[in-house]
Amino acid sequence: MSFSERLLSRATRSMGVSFIREMLKATKGVEGMISLAGGMPSPDSFPKDLLAGLFQEVVEREGADVLQYGASEGDAVLKAQILRHEGDTSVGPDEILITDGTTNAIYLFTRALIDPGDVVVCEAPSFSGSLVAIEACGAELAGVEMDEEGLVVERVRDVIRAKRADGRIVKFLYVIPEFQNPSGRTMSLSRRRDLIRTAREAEVLILEDQPYRDLRYYGRRLPSLWNLARDEFGDDRTVTICKSFSKILGPGLRLGFAAGPAPLITAMASWAQKVTVSPEGVAQRAVARFLERGYMAAHVERINGLYRAKRDAIIAALKESMPTGIRWTEPEGGLFIWVTCPPPIDTDILFTEAAKAGVAFIPGSKFYTAGTMRRDEMRLNFSYAGAPDLREGVARLACILRRT
Ligand SMILES: Cc1ncc(COP(=O)(O)O)c(C=O)c1O
Known part of the structure; x- marks a missing residue:
């Protein structure tokens, strides 16, 4: 252990690594990978022109x-x-x-x-x-x-x-x-x-x-x-x-x-x-x-249109390709779908299989506190990927789930 590491506080040393961050790192930039894992907004949702003008004006x-x-x-x-x-x-x-x-x-x-x-x-x-x-x-x-x-x-x-x-x-x-x-x-x-x-x-x-x-x-x-x-x-x-x-x-x-x-x-x-x-x-x-x-009102209306289409695309893909026994939430907003799998599927294990098949999600276990853990769920994000990738990502997942 180096000098500087030895001097770290107990609180710092007790801090665990972020599994989600590690997972995102492991799947980021991998050729052909479709990520339904992160929680990033679509870059198309950013009001770049309006903000560019306002930043310049405000500074001036x-x-x-x-x-x-x-x-x-x-x-x-x-x-x-x-x-x-x-x-x-x-x-x-x-x-x-x-x-x-x-x-x-x-x-x-x-x-x-x-x-x-x-x-x-x-x-x-x-x-x-x-x-x-x-x-x-x-x-x-x-x-x-x-x-x-x-x-x-x-x-x-x-x-x-x-x-x-x-x-x-x-x-x-x-x-x-x-x-x-x-x-x-x-x-x-x-x-x-x-x-x-x-x-x-x-x-x-x-x-x-x-x-x-x-x-x-x-x-x-x-x-x-x-x-x-x-x-x-x-x-x-x-x-x-x-x-x-x-x-x-x-x-x-x-x-x-x-x-x-x-x-x-x-x-x-x-x-x-x-x-x-x-x-x-x-x-x-x-x-x-x-x-x-x-x-703001017009902007929110525009991005809600963008996300509504993505939400509909992922739900349609889930309905079309998921094997029976898989359940998911159909939220009226937000950025995430929660998928529950029947036994004996363990989504921590499934994550590795899915990554090999070119699709990433976050295993549900990463969202539980100690003592409440479940391993039969996963979170899918639909805000970042485009509709064709959402469909293909879900199809890849469905294919692995059918084999499991
Ligand atoms: C429920 C919830 N709270 C807080 C945050 C953090 O947001 P911020 O970028 O404002 O820190 C997020 C981001 O994904 C979130 O989903």
Whole structure:
């Protein structure tokens, strides 16, 4: 072990490698490989021309302001535009924080709340990128099963009870209620109400992660937990929502925001100040002008058209070629399909077979916390590949599944 390795902190040394990152690395750039593995938006979805114009304009006209050190809680101009765009007239500027994407919001929220060993309840499965950010703050994750309606709230109550009986402190519930990554599931309205009721009764917080809320291709939008808590329960303390511009404008912008109770937002800003000083100034203002000029509605409509076609293409391909016994979700939005296989299929093993056949996916096991693991599922992404590749990728997978 080298000198510098020996000096690494215990926390750093206990950090595992990201299997998903390793898998993506192993399949990236391989000749003929069709990847349904990552979660990247389509490059065709980026509003390149509009952003190019706005970046140039913002630097030229507002450079003295936006190239200067900025506020840790984010650009006031962007905050005002976000609240206007979201239609949240009741939210004060001290209840919203601009972050470097949602991952950063999740990290700051957890940082502000968690003492080592405190418990965070999450969906099982859930997005591993968020889970590692939560664990990095010393939290212990407790995964709770989902069904077609989303998180099974009754089990959340059981877990909170059990953890408390064990002397543990449960601080918050981390949920992705819409087009969940990885399962594509959307939490039903009655579950949303039940979850808020449960959190209020148990006096734990909810962190609502909503990166896909605007990517709806069919059906009607449900109220967010954030809206429900405020409008139906008159409660502005329990839910903090975070949203991201990553899947709408481009993840390279590294912009998102969190809205929640003022004391929590202040605590998050205080941590942000110590680590990143402030979000990136030019990008914040360019996105503020994007919203101000009303470009967002037409843009979201365009990308929803693009993704609707991809979603329909992958579902048609699954229907056409998958052998009987294979089941999958048919989400009304988002970027992912969740496939469940009958026994004895193990998708960790299938991954290697599939890679040899030129198609990549993420095995379901990579989205579970310790103790809740399943190995009969896989996540398929449909936002990145084109329709012909989606069809061919699914056909290759179906061919291997038929042989297994
Ligand atoms: C559920 C969920 N949360 C958070 C993120 C991270 O997004 P960001 O790029 O805003 O950090 C993602 C990205 O895939 C996601 O799927």
